[in-house]
Amino acid sequence: MALLLSGSCFGAAGCGAEPGDDGGDEGDSQADTGSDEDAEEAGETGEPPPGAIEDGRGVYPDVPHIIAFGDVHGDFVAMAEVLLGAGIVDDEGHWIAGETWVVQVGDQLDRGYQEEEIMNLFEQLRVEAAEAGGRFLALNGNHEIMQAEGRMDYVFDLEAFGGLEARVEAFAPGGEWALVLAKRNVIVKVGRTVFVHGGALPEHAALGIENMNDAAKAWLVGDVPTQPAHIDGSGSIVWDRTYSDDDPDEIVDNRCELLTAALAAMDADRIVVAHTIQPGINAICDDRAWRIDTGMADYYGGPIEALEITGDVASVIQME
Numbered sequence: 001m002a003l004l005l006s007g008s009c010f011g012a013a014g015c016g017a018e019p020g021d022d023g024g025d026e027g028d029s030q031a032d033t034g035s036d037e038d039a040e041e042a043g044e045t046g047e048p049p050p051g052a053i054e055d056g057r058g059v060y061p062d063v064p065h066i067i068a069f070g071d072v073h074g075d076f077v078a079m080a081e082v083l084l085g086a087g088i089v090d091d092e093g094h095w096i097a098g099e100t101w102v103v104q105v106g107d108q109l110d111r112g113y114q115e116e117e118i119m120n121l122f123e124q125l126r127v128e129a130a131e132a133g134g135r136f137l138a139l140n141g142n143h144e145i146m147q148a149e150g151r152m153d154y155v156f157d158l159e160a161f162g163g164l165e166a167r168v169e170a171f172a173p174g175g176e177w178a179l180v181l182a183k184r185n186v187i188v189k190v191g192r193t194v195f196v197h198g199g200a201l202p203e204h205a206a207l208g209i210e211n212m213n214d215a216a217k218a219w220l221v222g223d224v225p226t227q228p229a230h231i232d233g234s235g236s237i238v239w240d241r242t243y244s245d246d247d248p249d250e251i252v253d254n255r256c257e258l259l260t261a262a263l264a265a266m267d268a269d270r271i272v273v274a275h276t277i278q279p280g281i282n283a284i285c286d287d288r289a290w291r292i293d294t295g296m297a298d299y300y301g302g303p304i305e306a307l308e309i310t311g312d313v314a315s316v317i318q319m320e
């Protein structure tokens with residue numbers, strides 16, 4: 001896919017940190033809009049990009065067309081293949097999906113070398129999508145929350161976000177990148193479909209989607225000192241694997257019953273989760289739990305796929 005690879009840095013967004021990248025993308029000097037210039041400047045200074053539009057509290061009306069994709073883990077090329085392959089952006093990285101809603105189900109960071117470029121592009125798409133009547137919703141996964149906890153265990157690129165020390169400061173609650181994470185949600189419901197990085201069990205559902213997001217944001221912006229339990233650790237919505245782990249030693253036997261209860265509590269028909277790598281996008285529990293983390297990032301080398309929901313029909317888009 002020469003087009004995808006040569007165009008994968010989308011000009012101003014850049015992929016300068018990728019090892020072995022010789023800095024291609026010649027002739028891509030048309031930084032003709034304010035947002036492009038801002039994004040470029042942001043990349044150079046380590047400052048987060050501007051973005052006035054927030055994601056709201058996480059519960060939205062039904063929309064005709066949704067595309068969701070999973071963990072990208074610092075791999076701009078894999079991310080670009082999804083966005084291009086699913087018709088979300090043009091080959092300069094600008095939104096062309098009209099009124100489509102796109103949900104990225106968390107884990108943009110760690111294990112890769114283009115984290116800032118991905119974050120900057122996602123902020124750009126948030127604005128462009130909303131202007132076109134669609135939405136681009138990037139969720140916070142466990143790897144985003146880990147940054148805010150100061151847990152840099154899976155950082156590959158020690159230069160990203162100004163270096164490790166600056167990174168810890170910027171992602172600590174109240175820090176400039178934590179404020180970017182605080183614009184996002186940890187769980188959303190669009191129409192009858194819930195999206196969350198790990199999973200939502202009945203006890204999470206009982207808290208309420210909007211309340212879970214409000215509490216996460218209050219911590220990320222620094223208003224509340226204590227990290228909420230529902231985004232903290234293995235039993236939390238960003239870490240739980242109940243609906244995604246098929247390992248015979250780990251599998252939760254009554255998970256479809258738990259799902260039924262959780263969906264009822266959230267007034268939803270299906271859930272879309274990531275976090276546990278699947279051989280390809282698939283569903284369990286009578287197509288009510290979709291697992292969409294295919295390990296597409298270079299670190300894992302899995303297939304590039306996205307989930308498309310049109311009306312009440314969910315189907316898989318395969319990019320290869």
Ligand SMILES: [Mn+2]
Nearest residue numbers: 107141142275
């Ligand atoms: Mn994860």
